[in-house]
Amino acid sequence: MSHSHTKPPSDPALRIKAIETLMLEKGLISLEAVDEFIDICENRIGPRNGAKVVARAWTDAEYRKRLLADGTAAIAELGFQGGQGEHMVVLENTPLVHNVTVCTLCSCYPWPTLGLPPVWYKSSAYRSRVVIEPRKVLSEFGLSIEDEVEVRVWDSNAEMRYLVLPMRPAGSDGLSEDALAGLVTRDSMIGTGLPKSPQGAEP
Numbered sequence: 395m396s397h398s399h400t401k402p403p404s405d406p407a408l409r410i411k412a413i414e415t416l417m418l419e420k421g422l423i424s425l426e427a428v429d430e431f432i433d434i435c436e437n438r439i440g441p442r443n444g445a446k447v448v449a450r451a452w453t454d455a456e457y458r459k460r461l462l463a464d465g466t467a468a469i470a471e472l473g474f475q476g477g478q479g480e481h482m483v484v485l486e487n488t489p490l491v492h493n494v495t496v497c498t499l500c501s502c503y504p505w506p507t508l509g510l511p512p513v514w515y516k517s518s519a520y521r522s523r524v525v526i527e528p529r530k531v532l533s534e535f536g537l538s539i540e541d542e543v544e545v546r547v548w549d550s551n552a553e554m555r556y557l558v559l560p561m562r563p564a565g566s567d568g569l570s571e572d573a574l575a576g577l578v579t580r581d582s583m584i585g586t587g588l589p590k591s592p593q594g595a596e597p
């Protein structure tokens with residue numbers, strides 16, 4: 395005879411729960427603070443924020459200028475600021491330069507505009523190899539960069555976080571800012587991808 399049990403949570407989940415319970419008991423954190431942090435991670439930060447910044451830069455030349463001159467301030471104009479986004483530098487892709495970002499030491503990443511980093515961004519393979527052989531790593535992401543285009547790799551750190559401003563895709567002329575934002579992928583703002591092609595996008 396068999397009957398089913400609810401599976402126990404995974405080991406890391408149990409460990410996190412145990413640590414959280416201890417910290418709550420000792421008064422080191424409050425439930426409200428934990429809830430607030432989870433809400434920030436789930437709802438208030440993420441790559442859709444970065445996509446809005448990029449779409450604004452594609453449609454507003456003055457905004458683009460401000461964004462490239464002072465990333466932190468221009469991004470804050472759209473309401474995106476806070477932890478891990480205090481010192482933002484925006485890197486403009488051009489027909490001759492393709493920018494890629496990494497944190498070789500750990501996993502520094504612009505939370506307000508991109509959310510939490512993907513697993514591969516934190517992997518030692520990406521962190522070490524993208525500096526040494528960026529074109530090869532990008533090709534593994536399915537991105538082939540023409541020989542005449544210079545690939546620049548930028549190492550984030552506790553002081554500086556980067557956001558790549560990808561080139562506006564061809565054929566996107568008639569699209570609204572919202573529709574343009576829909577073309578902007580997370581990876582295109584890290585530099586390991588390109589924006590989606592506008593084919594089939596709602597104008």
Ligand code: FE
Nearest residue numbers: 497500501502
């Ligand atoms: Fe780091």
